Amino acid sequence: MPPSLQKISQSVESRSADEKYADVNWDELGFGVIPTEFMYIMKCSNGGEFSQGHLTPYRNIELSPSAGVLNYGQGLFEGLKAYRTEDDRFLLFRPEENALRMQMGAERMLMPSPSTQQFLDAVKQTVLANKRWIPPLGKGTLYVRPLLIGSGPVLGVAPAAEYTFLVFAAPVGIYHKGPAGLNLYVEDQLHRATPGGTGGVKSITNYSPAYLAQQQARAKGFSDVLFLDSVTGKYIEELTACNIFILKGNVLATPAVHGTILPGITRKSIIAIALDFGYQVEERVIPVEDLLEADEAFCTGTAVVVTPIGAATYQGKRVEYNTGKGTLFHKLRETLTGIQTGRLEDKKGWTMEIN
C-alpha cells in the first residue's frame, strides 16, 4: 500500500477505535451537506477500465474548465443509505441495484462505468471510513452519493476521454421538513422528461431543469411539484426527486417506467411489500384524474423514503388525502424502514451488512 494510503487507513482505524460518533448535532439533521472525513475516487481514461480506486480525505476536486461534465453535463449520480442497527451493525439497502442502475445510465450517456464489485467496494469503503457519521438509530442515516462524471477536457460536443467515479457521504435526516403530508402542485406547463430522453436514468441533467417549477410552486405555498408527461400533458409522472403512488380501494398504482420515469429502488421495494400485504399493484399510465380521485397518495425515494401527500392541486382544483394512522403509506414505511434498520427480519435478502 502506498504510504499516503497507509496513513489514511491508520487514521481511519485509530479514530474509529476511540470515537464512536463524529461531533454532529444529531437532533438537527436535515438533508444538507455535512462533510464527512473521507471520499473514494477512481479514474478511467482513453477507453480503458476503472482501476486503482482509493479513499482520500474529503476535499474539493480539481477539474479542467473544459471537463465534459461542466460543459455538456455528462454525468450520473446515485443515492443510497447506510443504516445503524440497534446493536450497532451497519447495513446497506440493495446497493447492487444502484450499481446496476449506474451501469444502465452509463450506457445511455456513453460513459464507462465501474463494475458492480468496484461500485460495492467503493461504497463499503466510504461508509466504513466515515462510520462515525452514521447517525444513531432513529436520528437519521448516512446518505451515500456515488458520482460518475466525464472529467476529461472536451470542446466539441462529444464524450470525454477521462471519467471519474467518486463516492462521498453525508449524514441526513428528513428530506421534506414541515407539516406531515406534502402539498403538491401539479405542473402543467414545464416538463421534466421527454420520450427518448434521459428521464429514465439518473443523469445529473434531470434535476436542475425542475428548479424553476419547484421555485414557482414554493412561492405559492406548495411543497413540491408533480410533473405530467410531456407528450399529452394528461398523465402523472414523478416529483422533482421521487416517484409517486396512489391508492384507490385495494389497488395501488404507480406510473410505469417506460423511459421518462426513474426506476426507483424504493419504488421497486414498495411494490414488493405492497404485494406481500395483499394489495393489487398496477404499473400503468395514470391519468391526472385518478390522482384527484385517489384515497391516498405518497411518494418514494431513497432521500424521501415514503412521504405522504396531504393535498394536490391541478388547474385550481385542490383535493386532500388521508395521512392519518391506519393509512397504507404508514404501514409500508414501517415495514421498509424496519427491514432497512434490521428491526424486521429481512426475508428478501435486501440488506447487506458491512464491517
Ligand code: COI
Ligand atoms: C435519492 O432519493 O437518492 C435521490 O436521488 C433524490 C436526490 C435528488 C435528493
